[in-house]
Amino acid sequence: MNTNLRPRRLRGNPILRQMIRETRLELEDFIYPLFVEEMETGRKSIDSMPGMYRHSIPSLVEECGELIEAGINKLILFGIPKIKDPVGSQGYDDRGIVQEAIRALRKVYGGKLYLITDVCLCEYTSHGHCGLLNEVGSVENDPTVALLAKTALSHVKAGADMVAPSDMMDGRVDGIRRSLDESGYSHIPIMSYSVKYASSFYGPFRQAAGSAPSFGDRKTYQMDPANSREALKELELDLDEGADLVIVKPALSYLDIVSKVKEACKVPVVAYNVSGEFSMLKLAIAQGLMNPEVIEESLLSMKRAGADLIITYFAKELAQTWKGERRHESK
Numbered sequence: 001m002n003t004n005l006r007p008r009r010l011r012g013n014p015i016l017r018q019m020i021r022e023t024r025l026e027l028e029d030f031i032y033p034l035f036v037e038e039m040e041t042g043r044k045s046i047d048s049m050p051g052m053y054r055h056s057i058p059s060l061v062e063e064c065g066e067l068i069e070a071g072i073n074k075l076i077l078f079g080i081p082k083i084k085d086p087v088g089s090q091g092y093d094d095r096g097i098v099q100e101a102i103r104a105l106r107k108v109y110g111g112k113l114y115l116i117t118d119v120c121l122c123e124y125t126s127h128g129h130c131g132l133l134n135e136v137g138s139v140e141n142d143p144t145v146a147l148l149a150k151t152a153l154s155h156v157k158a159g160a161d162m163v164a165p166s167d168m169m170d171g172r173v174d175g176i177r178r179s180l181d182e183s184g185y186s187h188i189p190i191m192s193y194s195v196k197y198a199s200s201f202y203g204p205f206r207q208a209a210g211s212a213p214s215f216g217d218r219k220t221y222q223m224d225p226a227n228s229r230e231a232l233k234e235l236e237l238d239l240d241e242g243a244d245l246v247i248v249k250p251a252l253s254y255l256d257i258v259s260k261v262k263e264a265c266k267v268p269v270v271a272y273n274v275s276g277e278f279s280m281l282k283l284a285i286a287q288g289l290m291n292p293e294v295i296e297e298s299l300l301s302m303k304r305a306g307a308d309l310i311i312t313y314f315a316k317e318l319a320q321t322w323k324g325e326r327r328h329e330s331k
């Protein structure tokens with residue numbers, strides 16, 4: 001061994017370790033997902049996602065007070081309507097649950113919260129697919145894009161700061177961009193779920209949102225987990241169509257994709273730390289199989305891979321934990 005070269009020299013002191021750390025997690029990295037359900041009051045806990053809730057609007061408003069207090073100021077909202085139908089009409093109804101929630105949050109918190117909305121039909125359709133079905137039960141691309149554009153516009157009219165289409169229809173970024181521009185919203189950014197895989201890691205979310213497809217799967221529109229060059233194709237198309245930020249989803253099993261996407265583009269890259277990744281760790285920690293530091297370790301891996309931002313259900317608890325500790329204390 002060359003005794004001059006001792007990497008351990010840089011590991012012997014906690015302040016030194018902190019000093020030479022290459023990647024850091026910051027509160028500013030986080031976008032927090034929240035579920036809002038069409039109901040009068042209260043909130044329902046989500047069995048599949050410990051610590052997460054389906055909020056009524058009053059409960060959502062209360063929750064956001066706590067979030068602001070903890071230092072979280074970026075949200076992505078998912079709506080759960082009372083009534084679902086084959087065309088997902090509650091998704092683009094100006095009186096729909098997400099539209100009402102945005103108005104309520106804006107009224108109370110003004111510009112203190114940056115409100116992003118998930119734009120998709122699956123939470124609103126009775127069949128649970130992300131678009132309109134034709135007579136043989138497959139999702140019709142172009143008519144779906146028109147409805148997504150309508151949905152995005154109604155969110156923005158209600159006061160959303162940014163829209164995030166998660167449906168994986170071809171051409172939807174273009175469709176949404178045009179509809180926003182035509183109505184005078186050319187300044188509103190689109191954060192596209194550009195690279196979204198057909199993943200089993202969405203299981204807990206589908207239970208939470210009641211959005212599992214009632215038949216079949218999403219493999220005709222979401223990507224095959226075996227493919228990585230295809231991710232670059234999807235990325236290129238979305239950038240051409242005007243995506244301002246791009247999401248890679250899921251994150252943890254797709255860090256190679258996060259890294260490739262980061263190298264291939266110049267826009268901010270967002271990793272979606274999805275429900276399955278969240279619940280997996282929550283359950284393992286609750287069982288005593290791993291200690292809670294595993295949460296930061298898994299989020300750090302996303303930043304190391306190149307993520308500029310992380311959509312994560314862990315945001316609130318981390319923010320509260322960090323607030324309790326002295327942030328950046330040496331470990």
Ligand code: PBG
Nearest residue numbers: 120122166201202205274275276
């Ligand atoms: C809607 C949507 C889904 C998620 C985000 N937006 C579900 C899906 O595609 O089935 C999953 C998020 C998560 O698992 O945390 N299309």
